[in-house]
Amino acid sequence: MGFPGARTSCRPASQIVAHLPKDHPPAANELVSAEDPAREPLIFFPARDMPGFVAEIRPIFHGMPFPRVRTRVVHQETALGFVAAGVAFTLLPEAVTSCVPSSVRVARIDSCSTTVMYVAEPRTLTPAARLFRRALFGATAAVSASSSASSA
Incomplete structure (x- = not known):
């Protein structure tokens, strides 16, 4: 890829992970199936504003009903605030886990693929x-190191 x-x-691969209110049953596990959080309402993102990200999320729920969308937000901080308040769950890149409130639990989704980030910058x-x-x-280096350690 060139510009x-x-x-x-x-940058190293990153996975989309579930961010769940800490008192929700699936939050007790480090790894969940897509069906587990899909039973809960979802804080999602507008496809018009974030088509690439939405396109990464939809395949996670392939072959099952898409979770009920409670509300749509643009900022990950807003999504995490709703999750911290116990309103719903959200899906965000693994790199966001460094700024997750203590009232939010992160779980990998067993059917979720990883993504790769390409960076183009002026000289x-x-x-x-x-x-x-x-x-x-x-x-991204911290997430990559964490992923390597947890998969070992």
């Missing part, structure tokens, strides 16, 4: 872009 005048890199970065790059790459 003229830009450096490209591929010269502003100071703010350098900080963002460092945070982004640090988060």
